[in-house]
Amino acid sequence: MSVLPGHPAELTSRAADLVSSAEVILDVIQELRGIVADDEGEAVRALHEQNEEISSQLERIHPRYKGTADAITEYAVALTAAHDDAERAQNDLDDALLAQGRADRALADLSDQVSAADDPAPSLTDRVPGAQRAADDAAAAVGAARARIDAAREAMNEAAERAISRIDAAIAATNEGFWDGVGDFFSDIGDFLAGIGEWIGDFLQDVVDLLKSIADTVVAILGALVVLLLVVAIGALFGTIGLIIGAVIAGVLAAFLIWSVLSDVVKGTPDVSRTDPYRHAKKKVIPDHPTLANVLDGTGEVDRLGGETDSVIKITKVLGPDGWYYTVTLPSTQEWLSRFGDQGAVNDLDSNLALMLTPALQTQYERAVLEAMDQAGVGPDDPVMLVGFSQGGIMAGHLAAYNSDYNWRAVVASGAPIDHMPIPSDIDVVSVQHNGDPVPRLDAIAGDFDSVEHGSNWTSIRVDPPVPNPVLGVDTEAHSAAKYSATYQQHLAQVQADHPGLGDFFNQDGYTDISYYHWSE
Numbered sequence: 240m241s242v243l244p245g246h247p248a249e250l251t252s253r254a255a256d257l258v259s260s261a262e263v264i265l266d267v268i269q270e271l272r273g274i275v276a277d278d279e280g281e282a283v284r285a286l287h288e289q290n291e292e293i294s295s296q297l298e299r300i301h302p303r304y305k306g307t308a309d310a311i312t313e314y315a316v317a318l319t320a321a322h323d324d325a326e327r328a329q330n331d332l333d334d335a336l337l338a339q340g341r342a343d344r345a346l347a348d349l350s351d352q353v354s355a356a357d358d359p360a361p362s363l364t365d366r367v368p369g370a371q372r373a374a375d376d377a378a379a380a381v382g383a384a385r386a387r388i389d390a391a392r393e394a395m396n397e398a399a400e401r402a403i404s405r406i407d408a409a410i411a412a413t414n415e416g417f418w419d420g421v422g423d424f425f426s427d428i429g430d431f432l433a434g435i436g437e438w439i440g441d442f443l444q445d446v447v448d449l450l451k452s453i454a455d456t457v458v459a460i461l462g463a464l465v466v467l468l469l470v471v472a473i474g475a476l477f478g479t480i481g482l483i484i485g486a487v488i489a490g491v492l493a494a495f496l497i498w499s500v501l502s503d504v505v506k507g508t509p510d511v512s513r514t515d516p517y518r519h520a521k522k523k524v525i526p527d528h529p530t531l532a533n534v535l536d537g538t539g540e541v542d543r544l545g546g547e548t549d550s551v552i553k554i555t556k557v558l559g560p561d562g563w564y565y566t567v568t569l570p571s572t573q574e575w576l577s578r579f580g581d582q583g584a585v586n587d588l589d590s591n592l593a594l595m596l597t598p599a600l601q602t603q604y605e606r607a608v609l610e611a612m613d614q615a616g617v618g619p620d621d622p623v624m625l626v627g628f629s630q631g632g633i634m635a636g637h638l639a640a641y642n643s644d645y646n647w648r649a650v651v652a653s654g655a656p657i658d659h660m661p662i663p664s665d666i667d668v669v670s671v672q673h674n675g676d677p678v679p680r681l682d683a684i685a686g687d688f689d690s691v692e693h694g695s696n697w698t699s700i701r702v703d704p705p706v707p708n709p710v711l712g713v714d715t716e717a718h719s720a721a722k723y724s725a726t727y728q729q730h731l732a733q734v735q736a737d738h739p740g741l742g743d744f745f746n747q748d749g750y751t752d753i754s755y756y757h758w759s760e
Contacts (some may be wrong), residue, residue: 314403317398322535327393330752332384334609388750393408398475476657477711503589508606509550509758511614516544516755517549528753529555529566532604532731535653535671537568538628542720544755547582552608554615557746564744565617566624569608569631571654571720581757603760604634609644611756617645624649624744628720629678632670636660639668649741653723656682657701658691667738668697672725675702676717698737700730 324351351371475482499675517525526540527533537553575586590602619624623645625635632655640660641649650657650668659682660666672679693699704717705725716722727734734741 242305255431263625289494291588313397316403318395319396319561320396321391324394325388328384328391328671329630332388335377335380335384339381342370342374342377342592343408343521346374349440349736364616387616421640424640426490431556431676440653484599497720503585503587503592503602503604505602506760509585509760511607511610511756511758512755514551514755525605528747528751529568530747531735531741532718532728533724534568534626534745535628535727536570536650537626539630539654539720539724541568541570541631541755542573542628545570545584549757549759550604550607552611552753554611554617554756555744556615556752557744558747558750559622559743563618564624564746565612565615565623566626566744567612567635569609569625569627569634571627571629571631585758586634590630605637605642607758608634608638609642611758612645614756615754618643620646622646622743624651624741627650627655628653628723629718634658636662636668639663639666642644649691651727651741653720653727654678654718656680658682658693662697662745664694664696666696667736667740668693669700669727669738669741671695671723671730673717673726675703675725678718698734700726700733702726702730705729 241529257474346367349367353367391398400664473485475485477484526536529537532600540578541551541553550573552570553566555566557564557566563647570584570586572586572588574582574584585603585607590604612623621741625638625647627633627635632650632652635650635652636657637653637660638645639662647666649669651661651669653671654673654676655670655671657668658679669680704722706722
């Protein structure tokens with residue numbers, strides 16, 4: 240797959256066809272005007288006049304055709320050169336990355352030897368600066384190769400802008416006729432009406448999203464009220480004292496839920512910034528590039544990077560078959576005692592309750608994720624896959640179900656209660672759930688868990704954990720990101736067969752960029 244988008248060979252062929260067509264127009268003009276007018280025959284004179292009119296019209300449109308053909312031909316040449324430069328730079332980048340890996344390992348090994356020696360020999364310590372220079376040179380080579388790829392992409396974009404300008408100039412230079420003005424008028428009217436239609440469509444989509452989230456909020460709150468009333472009813476079975484105790488417990492739980500939800504949704508959006516968590520790490524510590532097989536490993540990674548004090552997400556950008564594809568990996572709940580003193584992470588119990596009980600309200604977590612995606616340059620039409628474990632899976636399903644600002648293509652969730660979320664049928668969903676894990680059943684209050692039916696876009700993997708407890712028959716750590724990733728990998732063939740489009744989000748041979756974003760309360 241090419242490093243840059245576009246097909247230079249095909250464009251060059253089509254440009255040649257346009258040039259040939261422009262030449263044919265000139266030939267037709269000459270042939271039409273080659274017919275000699277016969278003064279003695281009115282029919283011949285009429286034919287000559289008609290030929291002259293047609294010739295004049297062809298002469299008028301020829302500059303447009305010729306100008307467009309020349310502009311596209313020039314762009315095809317520039318596109319070919321940019322592709323060639325980018326391919327050479329990518330090859331150099333691959334070699335430089337290998338060299339960087341070797342140099343970094345050599346430096347690390349040498350540093351370890353120096354550190355391990357009580358009194359390292361001068362011959363050993365003298366090699367450290369050279370190893371450091373080699374590592375620096377390798378890093379510089381990697382940076383230079385990436386800069387060449389960026390330069391090739393910039394050259395391609397500049398060539399496209401020049402071609403567009405030349406085509407616009409060729410058309411504008413011949414826009415002097417009445418019908419051109421009429422055409423422009425109706426074109427403007429069409430653009431205006433199209434804009435109005437797009438606005439109405441976006442508005443109605445926002446209304447639909449809001450109504451869905453409100454409906455699910457009402458259902459979730461009613462479900463919570465049923466639970467609270469059940470607590471009171473159970474207490475009433477033990478007499479007046481039991482009824483009072485049940486009412487007090489229900490009241491405390493209700494106050495806790497309301498306090499938790501409001502304390503999250505009324506706070507402002509956290510300050511989101513890009514970070515490099517591996518800038519000081521050794522090469523062997525840095526995770527492998529994401530693949531369809533190990534994509535759920537990233538959920539454990541972002542949990543480790545953030546912890547209770549920080550929220551971290553991972554955004555992977557690859558060059559897919561028709562443009563940029565993005566994978567957003569979301570963290571799970573890391574702070575459970577946020578009501579007793581926030582540690583900083585917004586993926587806490589408060590946002591968890593808000594996501595489940597009030598999907599119509601935006602949590603800090605959701606707003607920060609959308610801000611990070613905006614900073615990462617994710618466009619509204621770019622395909623996006625959401626990946627998450629536990630609360631991260633809830634957030635992934637929540638965005639796919641209630642947010643239409645982005646082109647959500649896929650959700651891969653593990654250990655998350657998303658079965659009752661109204662995720663559109665054109666979004667691929669893979670939901671991995673362990674028997675014995677209570678978390679995926681938390682949404683059963685919205686309906687019968689086992690009777691949920693999904694379309695062909697949805698694959699539910701409900702199995703025992705990889706290593707069940709031999710005594711209890713279940714895994715006491717069934718709710719584990721690592722074990723969910725292992726289960727997912729065991730069923731990878733099913734995922735690939737059911738959702739072949741997921742492969743578009745991974746590119747081991749072409750351009751891949753991984754970025755991390757973090758924030759805290």
